[in-house]
Amino acid sequence: MKKVGILGGTFSPPHNGHLIIANEVMSALELDEIWFMPNQVPPHKERPDTASNENRLEMLRLALEGNEKFKIETIEWQRSGASYTIDTMKILTDLYPGQHFYFIIGADMIEYLPKWHKIDELAELVNFVGVDRPSYSHETKYPITLVNIPVIDISSSLIRERLGNGKTVRYLLPDSVRQYIKENHLYGT
Known part of the structure; x- marks a missing residue:
């Protein structure tokens, strides 16, 4: 059975923190692949930027270049609304019955798990993998595998803010993504 990690997010923009998380989890749990799954409208946050789905997809494609074990799964874009x-994991388990899914979340989401829609049912479908983030608790009643990763406090919102203020984002995201943002005048550049 193939072991696949799922890393969801807005990826607006994708950054080196995302890549480090994916690589560390894949290595620690000996996963076969990591699927990056850009979401449409996460129920817990608003879309805070102006990057289109096409922009986000191209930035993610650029960020993953050179790693054949990193894939993009756009299934969430096929549905409208929240x-x-x-719902996503039910569809994926039906489409890929030979896969065992590991859903990767940050420590901020570990604390939030009790509020997830149909969490008990979801916990039966996937293995949750939690990654460390500063200042968050790992306590939860749900089964979760913790993976220690180097502390990398980079976020897409930090990058968008820095870009909007004309500050450097060099070394925070892949150069190809940084160049794409500049060429396409995203996030106030």
């Missing part, structure tokens, strides 16, 4: 993980 996107719930349970």
Whole structure:
């Protein structure tokens, strides 16, 4: 059975923190692949930027270049409205019955798990993998595998803010993504 990690997010923009998380989890759990799954409208946050789905997809494609074990899964874009993980994972388990899914979340989401839509049912479908983030608790009643990763406090919102203020984002995201943002005048550049 193929072991696949799922890393969801807005990826607006994708950054080196995302890549480090994916690589560390894949190595620690000996996963076969990591699927990066850009979401449409996460139920817990607003879309805070102006990057289109096409922009986000191209930036993600650029960020993943050179790693054949990193894939993009756009299944969430095929549905409209709020996107719930349970619905997505039901579809993926039906489409790929030979896969065992590991859903990767940050420590901020570990604390939030009790509020997830149909969390008990979801916990039966996937293995949750939690990665460390500063200042968050790992306590939860749900089964979760913790993976220690180097502390990398980079976020897409930090990058968007820095870009909007004309500050450097060099070394925070792949150069190809940084160049794409500049060429396409995203995030106030």
